[in-house]
Amino acid sequence: MGDIYALLVGINQYQDPRLNNLAGCVNDVRDAVAFLKQHRRPDTGLDVNELLDDEATGEAIVSGIRQHLGQAGPGDVALFWFSGHGATEPVGDFWYLESNGEELQTLVCADSRVAGRPDLLDKELAVLLGGVAERGCHVVAILDSCHSGGATRDGVTYRAADQATEKPSYRLLPDLAGHYADGPPPVRHVLMAACRPEEKAGEALAEGDVRGRFSHALLQVMAAAPAGTTYRDLVLLARNQVEQRTATQRPIVFPEGRGLADAPLFGGGAIVDPPTFTMRHGKRGWQGNAGAAHGIAAGRTRFAVEGARPALEVDVTAVETGFSLVAPLDWEPDKTTVYRLVLACPPHPVLFGIHAADTGALRAAFADDDPYVRLVGVEDAELILEPRPDGVRLLDRGNERIASLDSLHGVEHLHHIARWWRVLTLHNDDSAIAYGVLLEIVVPRPGEDRLSPQAVATPPDGDGVLRLSYADDGTPPGCFLRLRNTTGRPLHCVLLDLTERFGIDDVYLPDGLVRAGATVAVSEGEVIDVLVPEGWPTEYHDWLVLIVSTDEIDASPYRLARFDPSRFEPSRDVHPRRRRRGDSVPVEGDWWTCVLPVVTTGPRQGETR
Known part of the structure; x- marks a missing residue:
């Protein structure tokens, strides 16, 4: 690893008197600086730029990203840290970029909302960090802020500001629309965030002073984690600590799928394959990341630790919609470890x-x-x-x-x-949210490359199958995907593509929560090409599976690489025992699924076998 360039922003005092001041953000920055100095490798240079309180204006933050972090080159690390208020703005013309369909998230700078000065949009931050990453460095962002109306309750201050009442007189990146004209820029940075977009990030007393709950937990975890710990695991370990203090704040990592989140801290090693099933020690004890909406049943499901010899197994003892409670069988796990699991005994053959x-x-x-x-x-x-x-x-x-x-x-x-x-074949016959979210496919008109919320959906045929065909010149068909929440409550969604080659991919949704009554573009409103694999017979089958839940659901347990016998490694490391009988246990929350088959006719002649 080369050098670390760090831009650390902490704002306790805001210039706009309508914003609540905070107490722990400067402490977060000072703790982060101490961590970097103490835990960097001896041969790694460190160049830190701190922007505290009045120094952290919108222009100073933008300049710091461009000028300070912009010094990082190949092999270096560029770290952006923000502790302060978060907020939202109406989504406007960028509706297709947000899975909630309604709001963009923002970082509230020290001078935001004074004399028409703007917040920093999350989309602006993505463009700025993408520009830094183009230099070949490893880019990390850590945000300890939140995006819903703020208040102080029970000794906890929430790092949230209400939406600005006046429209800003300018944007920090005036040509933001131009950066998204050809579609969203590629994600080139890893983000560790204090909470989901709909939640509140709090600060409270810790070690005798006020600190951000997430910042304090994350720094402790990073200091203790062994070399090679991935960003995904760091966030899960920090979440363990945060959940001990609150049930309303769940740290997340982005991007969610395979990629930068599966690299070691500061990119000091290769990206690894993300785990399918995991076990960690949360507020309610040991829990797995799969629940009823993943087909898990209490008393009938057993997992084993991946690669463990002798076998280390856990039984599922209780199931909720998005996770399960598990009990280790004759072994004592380490509470500071995230375990990778394999499914040793599914509920039913x-x-x-x-x-x-x-x-x-x-x-x-x-x-x-x-x-x-x-x-x-x-x-x-x-x-x-x-x-x-x-x-x-x-x-x-x-x-x-x-x-x-x-x-x-x-x-x-x-x-x-x-x-x-x-x-x-996942299904829940007793769901009260059936058809609460509609999956709609829109076939684009010639030259149309961006989904409109008013575009008319393309209905499937009478047998419920959507049929698409290549053009005469061999151009594959394309489509837009859209979700429409018809209920009066927000719902969590995962959209899967099951292929004829027995692979399962999750189709891109930025955070998976669709607000009440909102219309959301999948894959950020871009045309999705529907392809028949090279060498395949004329027809190819996909099944789009939409899973809707009242609770957060992890897409990881659904993912399945297509079967390739030339490279296949067994998915299980234990010889599973017979399942034990268990009684059905009531599940909290609700979930529902629907399936849309898609048949694509390719450009080659021949018959489907």
Whole structure:
């Protein structure tokens, strides 16, 4: 690692008398400086620029990012830290960039709202940090602020300001729209934030003085974490501490999917694959990141620590919508560790049947004690394997083709298909929020590259399938995706793409919360190309699965890389035991799913197998 260039902003005193002053932001900055000096490597240079109180004007912050952080080059780290008030502004023409569909988040500078001076928009900050990252350095942002109306209660001050009552007379980046004219710029920085956009970040007494809850927890975690700890794990460990003090503040990391969040602190190593299932010690004890909305059931599900020898297992003892409470079996976990888990015993096996033409090769992949899959008669099966001269066809119980396989690569292939099928068939028959969020597809008109909130949705065919085709010149079809919350309450959403090659990807939603009555553009309003893989027969199937919840849900447990036998590594590191019987446990919260099949006809001639 090269040098660290740090711009640290802490604002206790605001020039606008309508804003509540704070007490812990300057302490956060001083603590951060002490951490950097004490924990940087001996061969790493450190160049710190502090902007405190009146020094932290909007112009000074913008200049500090451009001039100070702009010195960082390849191999260096550029760190931006902000402790102060956050707020929101009406989203205006940028509605497609926000999953809430209504508001942009802002950082309130020391001189914001005085004589028409603006807040710093989160979109402006992204452009500024992206400009720094273009120099080849590793960029990190830490924000200890929040974005909803603020107050002081029970000895806790919230770092939040109300929306400005007057429109600012100018913007800190006058050409912001120009930076987004060709779509959102790529994300080139990792962000650790004190709370979700709809929550409040607090400051309170800690170690004899007022400090930001998140800043204090994060610095403690970073100081204690072993080398190689990723940003994702650092935020989860900080969240453990924050949750001990409040139930209304949940730190987050961005981007959520695989990428910069899975790099070690300050980029000192390779990006690792993000975990699917995790276990951490929260306010209610040991908890996993998967719950009822992921298909987990109490008393019937068991996880194991990835790679542990001998096996270290945990039982699921209670389930809520977005997470589960777990109990380690005959071992004592370390409360300062985030454990990566694998699913050793799912709640129910997937029932497979085999058509009579099988010579016995397919049956050999099944074992009597396998908790993932079970071989039954065709009449009782959820999925049916049909041997063919050119491979194996996978059918549903209605004999509709799900996919075609060149061959079946043993039991691990069956387990992979079973995980995929369980996500596709997730359902909650008793949900009170059914159809509360509508998934709409809009096929763009020629030359249209940005989704309009008023655009007319394209309905599926009478059989519920949306059919798309390549153009005669070989151009793939494109579409916009839109979510529309028809209820009077905010709802959390995850949108998944299940592919015919048994992969599961989460389609991009900035934070997953759709406000009451809001319309939200998926993938920031850009056209999504729908492709048939090279070498595939004419038709290709996708299933868009929308999961809606009253509570926060983690997309990680749904993700599944497509099965590739040439590079496949077993997903389980233990030999699972038979599941134990458990009673059904009531689940707090509510969730619902819907599925939209999409069939794309490619440019090549031929028949679908």
